Amino acid sequence: MAAPSLPDNRARILLQAGYAYEGKWSVVQWQGGDGIWHDVEGWRGQIVGGQVHWGVVEKDFATDPFRWLVYDRAGGQLITTSASFALPDSITHVVTVSVLPVAGE
Helix, strand or coil: CCCCCCCCCCCEEEEECCHHHCCCEEEEEEECCCCCEEEEEEEEEECECCEEEEECCHHHCCCCCEEEEEECCCCCCEEEECCCECCCCCCCCEEEEECCCCCCC
């Protein structure tokens, strides 16, 4: 499932993974007050064109922490995890997150 196309003026998070991750599965997680990470419903999908992005609604602006996980396939082996990040703080802000290249590729 590819990420939906979003208008340029909408707040979003963008995973810049690069083509080493083409076709891999990505999941965004948020960390609860108890320190446990939880998958964000609806923010998971295949990396296409080396990236994936999700829109952020105003009620969630500037919340944190979040992180991006990349798996070899849906339900598969974890490959890498991004550093934690906060969601955009305004309608026109895009938070870009990068991950390290897949080892050996």
